[in-house]
Amino acid sequence: MIKTPLCDLLGIEYPIFQGGMAWISDGKLAAAVSNGGGLGIISAMNADAAHLKQEIDIARSLTDKPFGVNIMLMSPFADQVAQLAAEERVAVVTTGAGNPGKYMALWREAGVRVIPVVASVSMAKLVARAGAAAVIAEGGESGGHVGDLTTMVLVPQVCDAVDLPVLAAGGIGDGRGIAAAFQLGAVGVQVGTRFLVAEECGVHPNYKQKVLKANDIATMVTGKRLGHPVRQIKNPFAREYQKAEYSTMSDEELEKLGSGALYRAAVLGDEKTGDFLAGQIAGMVDREQPAAEIIREMFAQAEAVLKEADKWVR
Numbered sequence: 001m002i003k004t005p006l007c008d009l010l011g012i013e014y015p016i017f018q019g020g021m022a023w024i025s026d027g028k029l030a031a032a033v034s035n036g037g038g039l040g041i042i043s044a045m046n047a048d049a050a051h052l053k054q055e056i057d058i059a060r061s062l063t064d065k066p067f068g069v070n071i072m073l074m075s076p077f078a079d080q081v082a083q084l085a086a087e088e089r090v091a092v093v094t095t096g097a098g099n100p101g102k103y104m105a106l107w108r109e110a111g112v113r114v115i116p117v118v119a120s121v122s123m124a125k126l127v128a129r130a131g132a133a134a135v136i137a138e139g140g141e142s143g144g145h146v147g148d149l150t151t152m153v154l155v156p157q158v159c160d161a162v163d164l165p166v167l168a169a170g171g172i173g174d175g176r177g178i179a180a181a182f183q184l185g186a187v188g189v190q191v192g193t194r195f196l197v198a199e200e201c202g203v204h205p206n207y208k209q210k211v212l213k214a215n216d217i218a219t220m221v222t223g224k225r226l227g228h229p230v231r232q233i234k235n236p237f238a239r240e241y242q243k244a245e246y247s248t249m250s251d252e253e254l255e256k257l258g259s260g261a262l263y264r265a266a267v268l269g270d271e272k273t274g275d276f277l278a279g280q281i282a283g284m285v286d287r288e289q290p291a292a293e294i295i296r297e298m299f300a301q302a303e304a305v306l307k308e309a310d311k312w313v314r
């Protein structure tokens with residue numbers, strides 16, 4: 001059995017979070033992950049508080065276990081979903097794509113544990129000072145909005161910099177990845193891409209197929225010019241966007257080209273004009289499984305790997 005301080009902190013069986021994936025991580029998926037012993041997370045994405053409330057109600061109707069809400073700080077609705085998360089007293093708020101500082105007091109006063117995603121040591125220190133309960137150190141192997149550093153170099157440096165439980169994210173797709181993250185000092189992991197193909201995940205079947213068929217070099221990063229790099233599966237949309245980035249197209253036009261692309265992938269399954277965000281471990285994902293089975297399988301493998309961890313020590 002694997003138990004870490006994160007399990008005690010949150011009252012969960014396995015130290016694993018399901019990543020908050022916009023247009024994908026809804027109340028149903030979050031409940032399935034929480035029922036499987038991890039921490040399911042609902043993505044507040046770019047939607048308003050009414051949408052988030054609906055998904056929280058769905059999750060509560062499907063599980064008695066704790067779950068979290070992910071707030072994308074670049075969302076135009078960040079203020080109202082931040083307020084709702086406090087009013088609903090969800091167990092955990094995770095944040096992404098920015099500095100959560102201005103909401104920390106609101107959440108903490110409501111008894112919500114705040115666990116920001118950070119992509120650098122400086123942001124980890126900043127949120128630690130502001131009262132984070134833990135941090136998620138996310139490397140650029142992950143899908144969606146990414147930082148510059150890899151998980152391998154980010155996680156140990158964040159562990160050294162803050163006196164908080166650290167979860168590793170980015171590039172973790174099986175039990176070997178969990179074991180490796182623990183060796184870097186993490187006491188938990190966050191996984192997105194592998195849960196994308198969970199049976200309870202309602203993303204469009206074309207999206208699942210793209211992840212299942214992906215190989216090791218199937219993803220690419222675009223969006224650096226506008227200051228928010230995003231990792232996605234290579235397809236006509238991603239290649240066209242990349243070409244446009246290196247053209248004389250204005251920033252406004254480029255922004256327009258990207259808008260709605262994730263919706264077209266996740267909801268419509270449009271292979272040509274959709275943006276299929278996924279991490280580099282997509283190449284290791286080859287089976288649709290129930291969320292609980294994904295969790296059990298990953299931790300059984302992690303346990304076997306960690307038991308053998310001293311095999312080269314003489």
Ligand code: TUI
Pocket residue numbers: 022072074095096097098099117118119123138143144145146147228230277
């Ligand atoms: O946020 C994510 N992943 C995401 S957000 C998203 S929606 C989106 N769509 C189009 C463009 C941009 C976003 C899709 N995937 N992961 C967590 C994460 N946070 N990764 C990196 C960061 C991060 C980056 C900078 C956290 C803090 C940060 O601080 C910057 C600053 O100094 O404010």
